[in-house]
Amino acid sequence: MNSVPRKTWYDVIVVGMGPAGSSTAYELSQAGFSVLGLEKHTHPRYKVCGGALSARIDHILPPEYKEVVEETVHRLQFTYGPEESFFVESPEPFAFMVMRARFDQWLMTLAQQSGTEVHEDEAVKKLEVLPDGVKVTTTKGEYHGRVVVGADGAMSVVAQQLFPGRGLHNIPALESEIFGVSEIRETVLPKPGELKLAVISLNAAKKGYGWIFPKRDGLSIGVGEFVRGDSRPKRSFQQFSQEEPSLAGLTIPTPVGHPIPVFNRSPGFKGHKWNGGLVHDRAVLVGDAGHLVDPLLGEGILYAVRSGQLAGTSIVKFLREEHGSLEDYEAAIMREFAEEFRIASKLNTVVYGLPRSWHRWLGRTFPGPYQGVLHRYCRLLQGQETYQTLWAHAMQKVNPFGRTTPEMEAP
Ligand SMILES: Cc1cc2nc3c(=O)[nH]c(=O)nc-3n(C[C@H](O)[C@H](O)[C@H](O)COP(=O)(O)OP(=O)(O)OC[C@H]3O[C@@H](n4cnc5c(N)ncnc54)[C@H](O)[C@@H]3O)c2cc1C
Numbered sequence: 108m109n110s111v112p113r114k115t116w117y118d119v120i121v122v123g124m125g126p127a128g129s130s131t132a133y134e135l136s137q138a139g140f141s142v143l144g145l146e147k148h149t150h151p152r153y154k155v156c157g158g159a160l161s162a163r164i165d166h167i168l169p170p171e172y173k174e175v176v177e178e179t180v181h182r183l184q185f186t187y188g189p190e191e192s193f194f195v196e197s198p199e200p201f202a203f204m205v206m207r208a209r210f211d212q213w214l215m216t217l218a219q220q221s222g223t224e225v226h227e228d229e230a231v232k233k234l235e236v237l238p239d240g241v242k243v244t245t246t247k248g249e250y251h252g253r254v255v256v257g258a259d260g261a262m263s264v265v266a267q268q269l270f271p272g273r274g275l276h277n278i279p280a281l282e283s284e285i286f287g288v289s290e291i292r293e294t295v296l297p298k299p300g301e302l303k304l305a306v307i308s309l310n311a312a313k314k315g316y317g318w319i320f321p322k323r324d325g326l327s328i329g330v331g332e333f334v335r336g337d338s339r340p341k342r343s344f345q346q347f348s349q350e351e352p353s354l355a356g357l358t359i360p361t362p363v364g365h366p367i368p369v370f371n372r373s374p375g376f377k378g379h380k381w382n383g384g385l386v387h388d389r390a391v392l393v394g395d396a397g398h399l400v401d402p403l404l405g406e407g408i409l410y411a412v413r414s415g416q417l418a419g420t421s422i423v424k425f426l427r428e429e430h431g432s433l434e435d436y437e438a439a440i441m442r443e444f445a446e447e448f449r450i451a452s453k454l455n456t457v458v459y460g461l462p463r464s465w466h467r468w469l470g471r472t473f474p475g476p477y478q479g480v481l482h483r484y485c486r487l488l489q490g491q492e493t494y495q496t497l498w499a500h501a502m503q504k505v506n507p508f509g510r511t512t513p514e515m516e517a518p
Contacts, residue, residue, distance in 0.1 A: 113248065114224070117143040118426055120243050120252030121223075122231045122265050124150070127394025127411035128258030129214035129223075134419020136222035140426060143252070144223050145245055147230035147259075150215050154207035155282045155365035156408070157320050157327050159305065162200045163490030164409050167416065175213045177323040178204040178303050183485075185470065186308045187463060189352050193470035195481065201488045202305065204320050204327075214412075231259065234268045234390075241269075241389055254422050254433070255390045258415065261368045263396035270387050276398060277366030278315075278333050279340045280405065283348075283359050286325035309466045311347035313338055314459040319353055328359060331367060331405045333455055340364065368395050369402040370448040385440060386433045393418045399444060403451040403458070414440060450494035 118140035121128045128144060135142045158177075180202040186192040219225055226247070233244040234255060241255040257265025266273055303321055311317020314334035320327040330347055332338035341362075348359045385397045393399070394411030401410065421436035458465050469481045483500060486492040 114143075115248070115250050117141045117224075117250065117252045119143075119254045119256060119422060120145065120241065120250055121256040121258055122243070123147075123257070123259035123263075123396070124215045124218070124225060124227075125154070125211055125258060125260060125394065125411065126214055126408050127396070127399075127415045128256065129211070129218045130412045130415025131256050131258060131393055131419045131422075132218040132223040132225075132415075133214075133221050134416055135422060136218060138419070138423045139222075140423070142218075142223040143250060144215070144218060144225040145229050145231050145243070145250075146215075146225060146227045147246075149227040150212040151208035152211070154211060155280075155363045156207045157282060157318055157329050158205045158207055158210070158322070158408075159318070159320050159406070160203045160205060160408055161406060161488040161490075162202055163488065164203065164412070166490050167409070167413050172210075172213065173203070175205055175209045176203045177206060178321045180204060180303045180305045180321070182304045184304055184306045184353075185466060186306060186351065186353075187310045187466040188308075189350055191466065191470075195485060197485060197489070199489050201485060204303075204305075204322055206322060210408075231264055234265060236269065236388055236390070253389065253426060256418060256422070257390060257392040257396040258394055258411075260395045261366045263392065265390060266392055266396050269390045270384065270392065273384060276371035277368050278331060278405070279338050279364060280329060280331035280367050281340045281344045281362035281364050282327060282329035283344075283362035284322070284325055284327050285357060285359060286322070306351070306353055308347065308351060309458075309462040311351070312340065312343040314462075315343075317343070317347040317351070319351070328354065329362065333369065333402065333405065333459055367400055367405045367407065368398045369400045369405065370398055370444075370452065371402075384437075386437045389433070391418050391422070391433055391436055397440075399440070401451050402448060403455045410444060413443070417443070447494040450498045453498075454494075 119135050119142045121132045121144045124144045124146035132142045132144045179200045181197055181200055183195045184192055229245045229247045231243055231245050235242045240251050240253045243250045257263050259265055261277055306319035308317040312330040312332045315332040317330040330340055330343045332340050344362050348354055385392045393414040395407055399410040399414050400407035417439040418436050421433050424430040425433050483492050483497045
């Protein structure tokens with residue numbers, strides 16, 4: 108009996124089916140190209156992640172994604188140790204909370220429904236550039252793609268093999284989840300009908316922050332330390348779990364660590380290259396593989412999805428021979444993210460350099476003058492403001508002698 112020969116040639120091979128890979132694959136399949144998605148795990152799989160989507164995700168995902176939203180957050184609590192805290196509320200949501208297992212599976216299913224062929228439990232091991240494409244060797248076979256997309260996360264094999272000399276800029280983060288504990292409802296999670304609450308603590312981590320994010324039946328608790336070197340995330344996590352009043356009495360499972368590849372603002376840093384760093388011949392990097400993570404908050408899911416969409420658009424033009432190269436993907440990323448990330452980097456230095464002063468200052472100025480910095484940052488999360496407009500506003504408040512007006516009083 109003759110078996111059907113295994114298909115090995117595709118227009119595009121996407122390595123990794125997280126949010127970046129599935130979004131890229133979806134765009135390409137929708138445009139009618141043959142796409143193979145290779146994923147080393149089997150969905151639904153656990154992913155170390157806080158699972159917070161800032162509300163501006165509404166602008167880039169179809170509304171059906173709400174099917175997998177666990178909680179909608181209208182209320183933030185900023186804490187600094189057990190003594191100091193203040194709240195920020197809005198009738199418009201700040202964020203939507205997801206569990207990555209469900210969210211990522213939902214995105215992958217969308218790509219499959221549009222025609223992407225997915226091989227799960229199949230890890231990519233080796234990539235070779237050929238004159239007309241890329242040869243991809245996995246744990247199970249060999250494939251050829253006219254284009255390859257590196258969507259394989261922080262430790263990307265595609266970035267390591269096809270983008271030599273590209274350094275990493277990973278910061279350490281830890282995450283734990285508690286589920287099915289009834290007393291959570293009595294502590295951090297609001298009673299039915301109350302506004303949903305997420306906790307942000309600027310003293311929970313060394314040059315970073317700690318978070319408690321509500322999920323349908325539990326909490327995601329984590330810390331991220333956003334300045335390289337001299338970090339101590341395990342100690343920070345332990346201290347945060349013990350001292351944060353909202354977590355009192357809860358037994359928190361041992362956290363799991365994972366790097367966050369934040370955008371690095373100094374282009375020369377250890378070989379990390381921003382210009383030209385996302386496109387190499389017939390290969391592109393999206394999401395974490397391309398270090399497309401906000402360096403202030405560590406938000407990466409939104410940028411993973413959006414970079415996948417932008418890469419998809421560029422690859423379509425390349426395969427249709429409307430463009431001779433994939434460079435316009437890089438240009439689109441520069442236009443949409445580069446300036447945002449640069450400003451977020453500056454804020455990272457300023458805020459995490461003096462966390463206590465910032466905590467107090469933000470608490471004092473919110474909700475006071477409605478155009479206060481924290482209010483503007485909340486509007487940024489809601490998609491009504493950008494880092495550029497926020498920064499421009501802050502700069503307007505600084506007088507030519509470097510001193511600030513009372514509203515923008517330096518912490
Ligand atoms: C502790 C922590 C908390 C975070 N919290 C948030 C948050 O609250 N909100 C937010 O927006 N971001 C958060 N992030 C960042 C966010 O998780 C990432 O930015 C996001 O997952 C990037 O998506 P991606 O698709 O690029 O990569 P990933 O989600 O990492 O997906 C990559 C996929 O590639 C697969 N893969 C890897 N190697 C191979 C291989 N060789 N072959 C085949 N498949 C492979 C993996 O199995 C995975 O499915 C957090 C990160 C950490 C570490």
